[in-house]
Amino acid sequence: MAQFISDRRDIDFLLHEMLDTAGLAKKSEKFAEFNKKTIDLIVSEARNLAVKEILPTQKEGDEHGCVLENGKVTTPPSFKRLYDLFNEGEWLAMTEDPEWGGQGMPRTISSATMEYFNGANYPFMMYPGLTHGAGKLVEEFGTDEQKRVFLKKMYSGEWAGTMLLTEPGAGSDVGALTTTAKRNDDGTFSITGEKIFISGGEHDLTENIIHPVLARIEGAPEGTKGISLFLVPKFLVNEDGSLGEFNDVVCTGIEHKLGIHGNSTCSLALGSNGKCVGTLLGEENKGMKAMFVMMNEARLLVGFQGFACATASYMYAVNYAKQRIQGKNLLEMMDANAKAVPIIQHPDVRRQLLKMKALVEGMRSILYYVNYCADMAAIGKDEAERAKYQGLVEVLTPIAKGYVTDRAFEVCSQGMQIYGGYGFIEEYPMAQLLRDCRITMIYEGTNGIQAMDLLGRKLGMNKGKPIMDLFGEMQKTVAGAKEIPAIQAYAEKIEKALNKLGEVAMTMGQTAMSPKVLNAFANAHPFQDAAGDVAVAWMLLWRASISATKLEKAKAKDKPFYNGQIKSLQFFVETLLPMTMGNLAGLKTVSGAAVDIDEASFAG
Amino acid sequence: MAQFISDRRDIDFLLHEMLDTAGLAKKSEKFAEFNKKTIDLIVSEARNLAVKEILPTQKEGDEHGCVLENGKVTTPPSFKRLYDLFNEGEWLAMTEDPEWGGQGMPRTISSATMEYFNGANYPFMMYPGLTHGAGKLVEEFGTDEQKRVFLKKMYSGEWAGTMLLTEPGAGSDVGALTTTAKRNDDGTFSITGEKIFISGGEHDLTENIIHPVLARIEGAPEGTKGISLFLVPKFLVNEDGSLGEFNDVVCTGIEHKLGIHGNSTCSLALGSNGKCVGTLLGEENKGMKAMFVMMNEARLLVGFQGFACATASYMYAVNYAKQRIQGKNLLEMMDANAKAVPIIQHPDVRRQLLKMKALVEGMRSILYYVNYCADMAAIGKDEAERAKYQGLVEVLTPIAKGYVTDRAFEVCSQGMQIYGGYGFIEEYPMAQLLRDCRITMIYEGTNGIQAMDLLGRKLGMNKGKPIMDLFGEMQKTVAGAKEIPAIQAYAEKIEKALNKLGEVAMTMGQTAMSPKVLNAFANAHPFQDAAGDVAVAWMLLWRASISATKLEKAKAKDKPFYNGQIKSLQFFVETLLPMTMGNLAGLKTVSGAAVDIDEASFAG
Known part of the structure; x- marks a missing residue:
């Protein structure tokens, strides 16, 4: 069976035609070795691993799922071999510092590998993904001793x-936790203490599991x-470095879930x-700060997980x-002799x-x-440049997590719909993706929390510098696109939407600072x-700008791709953006209906 | 545990304050015995059965699901007793002709019972529901002999x-079928022939199963x-009337599905x-016509199924x-001493x-x-009146099935979101409802088919009389609401939307008759x-019109309900209707992007 994880042509477009990933090598010694050829090789290797090894374990x-017996969790039979294979390839810490076993790659490249890996079996990918995140905490906040003992073994998987x-x-409300130290x-x-919903909290893939734990030191402030x-x-x-005693971390249950x-x-x-011992990671009472440092990356990963389901569903x-x-x-x-056709018609x-x-x-x-x-x-x-880009990461993170996963679920449901009755049958791939x-x-952080983060923080x-920087980047794309006849009209519509969004952001921001918060x-x-x-x-306009410019001289095999970029833009501007405009018009009233309604007016 | 199937207060509002269900008794001898008291008794009985007997079988x-072994399908253990109980109550054919064992009730009343029953366990309800539909086919198209042999036994369950x-x-594409007669x-x-996706095609609830089958008589036209x-x-x-030989209808497989x-x-x-024998039901080559007669009712039932999940999820x-x-x-x-609150705040x-x-x-x-x-x-x-109402049924059916189930799924997903992580755990009710x-x-008929039915038929x-009649009913409500100060502004916004919908319907209809079909x-x-x-x-405006009028003199216990009706209207008009207006603005362009795009421009 062909693989339908993701779309290499579009990935290459992103990496090389839109973002100039290879150009990062010229910008910094750190990334010097990652030229275009190397990048392509890495993506191809990731794709191979995803298609040949990871995808076959998805179903x-x-x-099979995970089974808890006598405190031990057994993962699906194919996972152990795959986990080791994944680590042999040294993918887990590909973007991290080589001093601790990482590969020092640009994160832009890891976008492509994350997409392939997660699209092939993202519940599996959560094991290395969480290990990476935990390792990162040790790298950022650990003492030399903590790093020496744990870090390489975590980054190697x-x-x-x-x-x-x-x-x-x-x-x-993390501040309500009651686990004590x-x-x-x-x-x-x-x-x-008792912790719940711990992904990969217990399993049989590794001989040890390292838990970063949020807890309150006796006598520390509330919240x-x-x-x-x-x-x-x-x-x-x-x-x-050998393993010592069991540290009294007992798995008391695993959840029976809708998915993953x-x-x-x-x-x-x-x-x-009474026998669980931990060492402080970072400073006392600064646990939340440490979490926040990791949060952008973790949330982006979740965006990739949702997106990976959506792109697979689309393919x-x-x-x-x-x-x-x-x-x-x-x-x-009306032609009685006409034959049935593929439904794409x-x-x-x-x-x-x-x-x-x-x-x-x-x-x-x-x-x-x-x-x-x-x-x-x-x-x-x-x-200044570094701060600007860090600001863009901050302001885009709730969108990359909250908005993207909302839309990703919609896309997965749409994909199921195209399969008709077969979409509802678990034998086909659409149900699991959904x-x-x-x-x-x-x-x-629920997508509602993401939205509060966007508005409130x-x-x-x-x-307001990050949001203004973001608008500035968007305006640049619009200005360029307005010079290209084939897409000028779309650029003008998007400019209007952008201006309207700016207005609404102002209104929302002011309201958030008012008694009508x-x-x-x-x-x-x-x-x-x-x-x-x-x-x-904005992104579709950016894509179409490049495509419209290249179209005339493009090779025949590339034309459908470039034309398709313009069609995506046209479709979005003609059918979806008007709804966005409607949403923005509604937002201008900052409706208080939900706040004002009496609790007793809800049913039940 | 309290029951959260549905909202009796709102059901009563529908039946008695909005639709004057009891008034049907005065309009026709046929419904003479269904006065308000009787109606309320029926709804209460349905609610009791739903809560006490049906709901406990849902999980x-x-x-357990259904199991196929040696050609026999076993349903969940609790279903057989429940099925018999349901039939003892004579609910299956409550709206049908007493001559054949029905109860002759108005369908309006059955709205409430359908809502309760389906909200309690709609996969179970499909068995009586399908039996009712099949019986209806026999009643409408059967010979006296077919009715004599089958009908009472079907309507009794x-x-x-x-x-x-x-x-x-x-x-x-039903016309492509290859089963022969x-x-x-x-x-x-x-x-x-071979049929698939047959709901209740084989089970252990009854000693016989009667299959209406679409097939082509040898020599009949294609399509x-x-x-x-x-x-x-x-x-x-x-x-x-006793059972004879097995009629060579063999269950060859059952599907492993996402739900139901x-x-x-x-x-x-x-x-x-070679031993399957059937009798013609209705006229030769008129099988599709027979299906169409049943379709409105079947589609409305599906609307109720989706809606029942949504209302349960909301509760x-x-x-x-x-x-x-x-x-x-x-x-x-900012208050360090503030306590955590219920999330409804x-x-x-x-x-x-x-x-x-x-x-x-x-x-x-x-x-x-x-x-x-x-x-x-x-x-x-x-x-004339009968034709008008039949026209309203026709034009509203794709909305009652297509639109309602689209929105119902959205509501179920929203309900899951409110549960946070618990929503994703199968122990809680939200996952199954979704x-x-x-x-x-x-x-x-997929919701895309419904949309084609709305536009094309x-x-x-x-x-255009039915759609004009529908617009007429909507305008009446708007005109009335514009006289009520508390909701006048909302009525005006809805009037604009209605006018815009009329315009767009005209444009769409004309385009459908043009080369741009x-x-x-x-x-x-x-x-x-x-x-x-x-x-x-329209419906929320209708509800609010009644509520705003009654509010002043209402009892204290009813005020939150009536106020809540006005809040629903306000919320919809301020936040969702603007998006509808955006959608309508987009529809005016009748975008051809999806038609024009080259197939090769899609990924893969």
Whole structure:
């Protein structure tokens, strides 16, 4: 069977025609070796691994799921071999510091590898993904000793990592957590508490699992101000690096979930036998700050997870629509002898596919661009440039997570629709993609939390500089596109949307600072929708600008691709952007209906 | 645990304050005995059965599912007793002719019972629901002999019914079916073919299953014109009504589906041993016509199924949001001593709940109204009135199925979001509701097919009289509401939307008759979205008109309800209707992007 994870032509367009990834090599010594040829080789290798090794485990991961018996979690049978293979390829820390076993690659390149890997089996990819995130915490906040003991083994994948944050009474409100840390004489801490929804909290892929744990030191303040971060291994580590005693981290249950069955979602009891010991990671009471440093990257990863489901769903849907013969062409309806045609000829199917295409291309662009900005934030020519790109990462992160996963789920549902009745049957791929995708709207901060982050923190950050920088980048694209006759009219429509978004952002921001603050936050999510839509429009315009310019001299084989970029733009501007404009018009009223309604007016 | 199927207060509002269901008794002798007291008794009985007997089987139905072994399908253990109980209550044919065992009730009343039953476990309800539909075919098209042998046993539920339509190569395109009927000397037909996706095609609830089967008589024309309908029992029936030989209808497989696990979805082989016999139901080659007669009712039922999931999801979400304590009230964010509050106090949660509320109320109104129109089509005072109401049923059916189930799925997803991480766990009710709901967008004609029906058949039907009648009803409500100060401004906005919808309908209709016909059909689904939105706006305005008028003199306990009606209207007009206006503005261009794009421009 052909692979339908992702679209290499479009990935190459992003990496080389839109973002000049190879150009990063000229900008910094750090990335000097990553020229175009090397980049292409890396992407091809990732693609091979994804198609040949990861994809074949996707369905088994879903059907077998994870099993808890006597405190041990067994992952799907194919996962262990795959996990080792993945680590042999040294993919886990490809963007990290070579000093600790990383490959030092630009994050922009990892966009492509993340897309392939996650599209092939993202519940599996959560194990290395979480290990990477936990390792990053150790790298950023660990003492030399903590790094020496843990970091290389985590970046190599030999030991896995997790993140212990959520508790039954502390989800979105992390500050409510009750896990405690009691100071011991030797400087370590005894940890006691219950954590839930821990992805990869217990499994059989590695001999040790390293848990960064949020907890409150006895006597520390309530709320987020009293939270510290600890490093708690499943097995203690002896001086020589060998494994010591079991550290009293007990898996008490795993969840039966709608999707991501291949990843174990665990309840963990820490110190229920009084024997769980951790070391402080970073400063006392600064645990939340440490989390925030990691959050942008973690949220972007979730954006990639959702997107990877959407792009796979789109690829499958296109293929199915080309193969599936059903119904006459509408123009031949009256011809009794007309033959049934592939459903891609039916206008409603084409509309659905084009909607999926435009959204997938828009989402891919946003995600890769955020990674590009992260690279530029690291290697920019001066402090100002680095700060500018870091600001873009900040302001785009809620869109890359919240907006993208909202749209990704929509795309997965649309893909199911194209399969008709077959879409509902688990034998076909669409159901799993829909199920797996759904959690991305919830975890790592629900999309409502993302919208609050955008409105409450990101809009006003640094006196609004990041959002103004973002608008500046968008305006640049618009100005350029207005010079290109083939897309000028679309550019003008997007300019109007951009201006309107600016106005609404101002109104929303002001309302958020006024006594009507609740009204502002009641509209935060629709505002995020609008901002994301405009970001997609911007990206499609950027893509079409390049494509329209290249079209005339393009090789025959490239023309459908470039023409397709202009069609995505046309479709978005003609059919979806008007709804965005409507949404923006509605947002101007900053409706207070949801705030004013009496609780007793809801049913029940 | 409290029951969260549906909202009795709102159901009563529909039945008695909006639609004057009891007034039907005065309009026709046929409904004479269904006064308000009787209606309320029926609804209460349905509610009791739903809560006490049906709801407890919902989760087991999902988890156990159906099992195929040796050609026999076993349903979830609790279903057999429930099925018998349901039939003892004589609910299956409550709206049908007493001559054949029905109860002769108005369909408007059955709206409430359908809502309760389907909200409690709709995969179970599919067994009686399909039996009812099959019985209806026998009643409408059967010979006296067919009715004598089959009908009472079907309407009593003693024997079950199905509908054998889909084949591997004939889904949306029914005309492509290949099942054949060979004429026998005794006037019966030998049937041979393979059918798939047959809901309740085989199960252990009844001793016999009666299959209406679409097939082509040897020598009949190709396409839909050569399709006839046959009655094919699982077991032949002897002269005395006892069961005869097995009729060679073999279940060859059941599907593993995303949802509705409690209902068996079967592949059936007919006549693979050459021994399957059926009798013609209705006229030769008029099978499609017979199907169409049944289709409105079947599609409305699917609308109810999707809606029932949505209303349950809304009820659970409201309850959860009142119980779940998480995070401070936004106004107390800066107060270190502030306590965490129920999440219903958070503006984004309220917005989600109010969106769900407005949509659920709008959908409920549409569905009940269609049933009311069906009653009026039967008992209207003269031919003109009956035809008018039948026209309203026709034009509203694609909205009641297509639009309602699209929105219902959205509501179910929103409900899951309110549960946060718990929404993704199968232990809680939201995942099943989302999964079960999803098929309603696909079966009984995908929602794309509904949109084509609306644009291609219903708009132009009878020279546009039904759609003009619908607009007329909407205008009446608008005119009345403009006289009520509290909602006048909303009425004016809805009037604008209605006028715009009229304009767009004209443009779309004209385009559909032009060489740009494909462009029109590429926009059929967004047009259905807009028409459905306007229908919801109309219904919310109607509700608010009644509520605003009653508010002053209302009892204290009713005030939150009536106020809530005005809030639903305000919310819809301020936040959702602007997007509808945007959609309508986009539709005016009748974008051809999806039609013009080169197939090679799609990925893959």
